[in-house]
Amino acid sequence: MKNATTLIAAYALCASAIGGNVQILVLDKEGKPVTDAVVVMYPSTPNASPAPALLPRSATVLQEKMRFIPEVTVVATGTTVRFTNLDRWDHHVRGTATGLATPQSDAGFEARLAGKEEGKPASSADITLDKPGAVLLGCHLHGSMRGSIFVTDSAWTLKTNAEGTAQFANVPNGAVKLRVWHADQLLDLPPQALQVSASPLNQTVQLSVVPRRRRI
Ligand SMILES: [Cu+2]
Structure with missing residues (x-):
């Protein structure tokens, strides 16, 4: 019986460690994808680090x-x-x-x-x-x-790619605080609360500005 309990406990620990895949899409004020936005996630399990490291x-x-x-x-x-x-x-x-x-x-x-x-x-x-x-x-x-x-201050931080997305794998299940930063977004966007589970999660964040184009 003791073994079975230990096994269940171990399984529960394992299951909670397996998280979901989260994709964040960042759009500008006009709805176009934004490259090089910084996406920061704060999972409720703070010591769970992404592997491989981001x-x-x-x-x-x-x-x-x-x-x-x-x-x-x-x-x-x-x-x-x-x-x-x-x-x-x-x-x-x-x-x-x-x-x-x-x-x-x-x-x-x-x-x-x-x-x-x-x-x-x-x-x-x-x-x-x-x-x-x-x-x-x-x-x-x-x-x-x-x-x-x-x-x-979070190991779960990525830049958005050319398509405007940041993809995180195996984010710990549960509540996650999401923050998006862009140099041209002078007024910081309020953080969002996400609920991560085993099923994939797609979230869109829209800036209130259109980032200026990089000079070639
Ligand atoms: Cu110079």
Whole structure:
């Protein structure tokens, strides 16, 4: 009898660990899919991590042809991000914290990166981001350069793809708080509550803005 109880308990634990597949579609104000929106989910089982992990252990943001590449980077709190200047001219990168998570924060950073000389390694700066929230990237020398780093406190965080979707597998069953962030969405969207079960869940989130087009 004791064994049977243990078995049932083990099965229940296992069943609760198997979650559902969740797809979030982000649309702009006009109903078009939005690429590079950040989708954050907070499952009610906070210590359940996605496998394989969705977030990188480290990240690199290049400055190349007057752009930040990638334009949007998502990292976990505490991750070190390397800025590397591949252009022949200098960049003076700045990061400014913004958003709900750090409204009063004066956290920010600057890095002057010399232009790359032929045959020499590119100059880099390593910045550790230890506060959750969005960091807007800019350059003191080139006003057109825009980018962002979203520092997340949830292992369940993804950028939307070219179709505007973020797909999460095996999200723990139960209540999940959903948050969507986009650099052009200045007024943060209210978080949504989802109920995840074994059956697939599709949710659409609409921004109240039309993100500006990236200059080619
Ligand atoms: Cu620059």
